[in-house]
Amino acid sequence: MNVKEIEISLESKLDADKPEYQTIQLLPRGKYWIEGRQEYLLFDDTMFKELVDSFNDPAIPQMSLDKNHKREESYGSFQNMRITEKGLVADVKLNDTGKRLIKQEEYKYISPYFGSYVDTNKKAHKWNMSLVTLTNIPALGGLLPTLQSQIELEDKQKQPKQEGKHMNMVALEVGLQAEANETIVLEAVRALKSKVIALENDNAKIALERNATEKALSEVNAKIALENEERNKKNAEVIVLEAIKKGKIMPTQKDIYLKRYCRSDEERQEVELEFKMLSEKKEGSVSVPGTETEIKLTDKQMKAVKAHEIDTKDPIALENFLNELDGGE
Numbered sequence: 001m002n003v004k005e006i007e008i009s010l011e012s013k014l015d016a017d018k019p020e021y022q023t024i025q026l027l028p029r030g031k032y033w034i035e036g037r038q039e040y041l042l043f044d045d046t047m048f049k050e051l052v053d054s055f056n057d058p059a060i061p062q063m064s065l066d067k068n069h070k071r072e073e074s075y076g077s078f079q080n081m082r083i084t085e086k087g088l089v090a091d092v093k094l095n096d097t098g099k100r101l102i103k104q105e106e107y108k109y110i111s112p113y114f115g116s117y118v119d120t121n122k123k124a125h126k127w128n129m130s131l132v133t134l135t136n137i138p139a140l141g142g143l144l145p146t147l148q149s150q151i152e153l154e155d156k157q158k159q160p161k162q163e164g165k166h167m168n169m170v171a172l173e174v175g176l177q178a179e180a181n182e183t184i185v186l187e188a189v190r191a192l193k194s195k196v197i198a199l200e201n202d203n204a205k206i207a208l209e210r211n212a213t214e215k216a217l218s219e220v221n222a223k224i225a226l227e228n229e230e231r232n233k234k235n236a237e238v239i240v241l242e243a244i245k246k247g248k249i250m251p252t253q254k255d256i257y258l259k260r261y262c263r264s265d266e267e268r269q270e271v272e273l274e275f276k277m278l279s280e281k282k283e284g285s286v287s288v289p290g291t292e293t294e295i296k297l298t299d300k301q302m303k304a305v306k307a308h309e310i311d312t313k314d315p316i317a318l319e320n321f322l323n324e325l326d327g328g329e
Helices: 045-055 096-103 153-173 182-245 251-263 265-280 299-307 315-328
Strands: 022-028 030-034 039-043 064-067 076-083 087-094 109-118 124-135 283-287 294-298
Touching (some): 022 045, 022 109, 045 087, 045 124, 182 265, 294 299, 299 315
Antiparallel strands (some): 022 087
16 A cells, blocks of 8 residues: 555544543644645645545545554544534544543644555545544644643543532531432422422412501501591581680681691690680670670770770671781780
8 A cells, every 4th residue: 555644733622531422623624834744735625525435435444543653552433524614523432541541641632644545446545544643742733722621531520529519518408418319309409499489479478468458457547537537627616616606716717727726636736725725814705796606805805995996896897906906916
């Protein structure tokens, strides 16, 4: 066989913890300088298609994974070579030795061997990839990232322990022993969740009952307030009319005192106090013609009425005078 092979470093995503096949990139797209050939090589669909055809040809030995270009032991097998937007990829399955080499970081890169090949039927293949090797000296130098920077093996190994730790913490939070198995912990969590839902339903029911109670109480308070208002109006009518009858206030002052009496408890008390003070003064009386009403006057008021010769038979004139007299004080 006349085979001329080229070593190329490329991006890969091997995960040594996975026993099944996983996809890695064999060649990138683009035009790159190949130091060993002293020329640029164009990696495009034309080249990739020829490599895929050779890979699927039963007359050509299967491609394998070796190390350091020795072409000896195989550390993995390949299947399903195909073309993608990123370039040429294939699925690889690592054996135990291959997993160890990657986990222990003995090799950081993978590089494909490819070139021309003539099979046993004398069919010439312009491009054939015979194997992929694990290496630390890739032809493209540090252009592409290391294998370990992409597979995060240490995190994957620690993940089950972290999950176990989290489950232990959950067990303690729900009142179980840290070592309780997952089934028991989940049952306890579901039970707590059911209690929370029940409490939420109870709270919603309590809120509805509270709102109904507050509404009923508000209606009762409104009714009581209305009854108090009506009672105050009736009491005001009686007290104010009695004050007019006794001459403590003028008839024209009726509405003013009614409003004051009903406005607030404070003003009602003030009106009652005023009426009481007026009743304690020494009073005279003036009869209102055509009525049984008597206007009671203090000594001062009687003297002023007589001094100004106010006609006591004219209730309007008398009331105006008394208003002026009170305003002048």
